[in-house]
Amino acid sequence: MNLGVILLILLFYLRRPMGPIEVSAEWKRIINGGMIAAFVLWAFSNSGIPIISQVALFLNFGLGALIVYLTLRNPELQHRKGMIYAWLPLMGLIVIQEFLELISPSFFNSIEVYHSTATFFAIVWAVVMWINNTKQRKALEQERLKTLQKEREYKVTEALKAQLEKQVQERTKEITQKKNELEKALQELKSAQDQLIHSEKMASLGELTAGIAHEIQNPLNFVNNFSEVSAELIDEAKEELDSGNQEDAKEILEDLKANLQKILHHGKRADSIVKGMLLHSRSNSGQKEKSDINALTDEYLRLSYHGLRAKDKSFTADFKIELDENVEPVEIVPGDIGRVLLNLINNGFYAADEKKKELEKAGQTDFMPTVWVKTQKIQNGVKITVRDNGNGIPDEIKSKIFQPFFTTKPTGKGTGLGLSMSYDIITNGHGGDLKVKSKPGEFTEFEIIIPQTTKS
Amino acid sequence: MKILIVDDEKDVELLFRQKFRKEVKSGVLELAFAFSGEEALKVLDSEHPPKVVYVFSDINMPGMSGLELLNQVKSHFPEIQVSMISAYGDSQNYEKAMQSGAKEFFTKPIDFESLKVEVNKLIESQK
Numbered sequence: 001m002n003l004g005v006i007l008l009i010l011l012f013y014l015r016r017p018m019g020p021i022e023v024s025a026e027w028k029r030i031i032n033g034g035m036i037a038a039f040v041l042w043a044f045s046n047s048g049i050p051i052i053s054q055v056a057l058f059l060n061f062g063l064g065a066l067i068v069y070l071t072l073r074n075p076e077l078q079h080r081k082g083m084i085y086a087w088l089p090l091m092g093l094i095v096i097q098e099f100l101e102l103i104s105p106s107f108f109n110s111i112e113v114y115h116s117t118a119t120f121f122a123i124v125w126a127v128v129m130w131i132n133n134t135k136q137r138k139a140l141e142q143e144r145l146k147t148l149q150k151e152r153e154y155k156v157t158e159a160l161k162a163q164l165e166k167q168v169q170e171r172t173k174e175i176t177q178k179k180n181e182l183e184k185a186l187q188e189l190k191s192a193q194d195q196l197i198h199s200e201k202m203a204s205l206g207e208l209t210a211g212i213a214h215e216i217q218n219p220l221n222f223v224n225n226f227s228e229v230s231a232e233l234i235d236e237a238k239e240e241l242d243s244g245n246q247e248d249a250k251e252i253l254e255d256l257k258a259n260l261q262k263i264l265h266h267g268k269r270a271d272s273i274v275k276g277m278l279l280h281s282r283s284n285s286g287q288k289e290k291s292d293i294n295a296l297t298d299e300y301l302r303l304s305y306h307g308l309r310a311k312d313k314s315f316t317a318d319f320k321i322e323l324d325e326n327v328e329p330v331e332i333v334p335g336d337i338g339r340v341l342l343n344l345i346n347n348g349f350y351a352a353d354e355k356k357k358e359l360e361k362a363g364q365t366d367f368m369p370t371v372w373v374k375t376q377k378i379q380n381g382v383k384i385t386v387r388d389n390g391n392g393i394p395d396e397i398k399s400k401i402f403q404p405f406f407t408t409k410p411t412g413k414g415t416g417l418g419l420s421m422s423y424d425i426i427t428n429g430h431g432g433d434l435k436v437k438s439k440p441g442e443f444t445e446f447e448i449i450i451p452q453t454t455k456s
Numbered sequence: 457m458k459i460l461i462v463d464d465e466k467d468v469e470l471l472f473r474q475k476f477r478k479e480v481k482s483g484v485l486e487l488a489f490a491f492s493g494e495e496a497l498k499v500l501d502s503e504h505p506p507k508v509v510y511v512f513s514d515i516n517m518p519g520m521s522g523l524e525l526l527n528q529v530k531s532h533f534p535e536i537q538v539s540m541i542s543a544y545g546d547s548q549n550y551e552k553a554m555q556s557g558a559k560e561f562f563t564k565p566i567d568f569e570s571l572k573v574e575v576n577k578l579i580e581s582q583k
């Protein structure tokens with residue numbers, strides 16, 4: 001074994017990375033220089049040229065010592081300590097051998113047997129150490145791979161994270177946009193709903209006008225004619241007085257008084273109809289005031305009936321009204337409750353009339369469409385019932401009738417808002433309840449409950 | 457001479473009685489009242505032959521309407537004349553009444569001048 005070769009091997013390994021450990025570029029340059037020097041010295045020491053080969057040999061010793069020293073002492077090379085320990089005995093033996101061969105070959109010959117044995121053990125040592133070092137190196141290598149793997153995973157995770165963040169941002173932007181669109185749509189729907197509610201009010205006002213016109217002509221008929229006839233009566237009374245018939249004159253005066261009461265009564269009737277109309281057309285809910293439920297119910301039943309009559313000449317129906325005199329005045333918004341009554345009563349007449357038409361088609365003509373309206377004092381409030389003998393509401397529809405835009409009437413005949421508005425007025429507006437009972441083919445009955453003391 | 461006035465407004469009776477008080481007093485006119493179409497038919501059906509010669513009927517009443525009453529009267533008592541008194545002054549009601557054989561069509565508020573002219577014509581013709 002030649003020292004030069006060992007040095008080259010040592011330098012070669014020093015230069016290589018060990019597991020995760022790698023020497024710096026500066027050290028690599030130094031080691032490269034060392035390898036060139038070792039190669040040159042090795043070449044010269046084997047050249048056989050006298051003096052030069054001996055000098056090269058000694059320089060080679062120096063280089064070896066330097067490598068061993070630096071590797072053991074320098075922190076950056078210390079990881080190769082194991083390798084140095086492996087080779088050191090062999091290197092020592094080679095140095096001794098070559099040194100002795102140079103100064104006293106005979107002495108070397110006398111100890112050659114020991115030297116060879118020592119060399120053998122040094123080689124065994126080197127091999128064992130080498131195997132051991134390889135193990136350590138492999139463990140380090142594995143560790144390095146693990147670290148690398150972790151680094152790669154970390155990078156992948158980072159990339160994923162960045163991508164996710166980007167996606168989240170995009171989604172957020174999309175969602176915000178959708179949210180804005182939805183908000184806009186909602187706003188549009190709300191204004192459409194307001195418009196529909198308005199048109200529902202206007203439509204029911206239209207239904208009312210005919211009834212109102214009729215209802216005003218009737219009291220007006222009495223106001224005009226009782227006034228006229230009263231003027232005639234005054235003349236008659238004068239005549240009776242002139243001819244001295246005091247008793248007859250007094251009788252006429254009594255009639256006159258009764259007439260004036262009639263005029264007042266019908267004047268007030270016309271007044272309340274007009275007020276009712278104004279209340280009805282009012283766009284927003286009016287003030288709550290103590291109101292006579294019986295009078296209101298009676299008034300709107302008539303308005304509904306005459307309105308329908310005025311619109312459809314062939315419309316024939318009967319109505320029955322039953323007013324409980326014990327009903328006390330209740331705090332309500334009269335226009336709103338009137339609207340509910342009008343809606344329910346109109347529906348009742350409509351349903352009963354539809355049944356009549358159906359039966360007539362089948363040849364049955366003795367059916368009288370009828371609506372019953374009833375007020376009733378209940379504990380802490382009043383109950384108003386509106387019943388018709390129409391075809392009733394099928395069970396599967398019953399739960400839907402209070403939903404906005406639900407209508408069974410043909411397109412154009414109803415907005416589908418009447419019942420939902422009524423429900424809203426009774427429950428939210430007055431803290432009451434609106435219920436429906438029906439037997440298909442026989443009747444429908446709506447029950448309005450208005451508490452005496454409303455919460456709001 | 458007996459005439460029947462049909463209207464669901466009860467105060468009509470008081471009004472007619474005062475307006476025709478002289479005619480009633482002098483005995484040339486007898487007034488009967490009914491407050492629904494059904495009641496009117498009962499009144500007419502209560503005497504055979506009916507003494508009523510003329511019916512003034514409102515159109516808009518609960519139950520049987522004035523136009524239905526007109527048809528009934530025309531089919532059962534063709535000799536009785538019928539005129540309508542209605543708050544509906546529209547042509548649709550007017551035409552329907554005329555087609556069904558109504559004699560006259562008065563609108564509310566009632567113009568008793570023209571109503572009296574009609575009644576007087578009737579009294580004249582009955583003499």
Ligand SMILES: [Mg+2]
Binds near residue numbers: 464514517
């Ligand atoms: Mg009437």
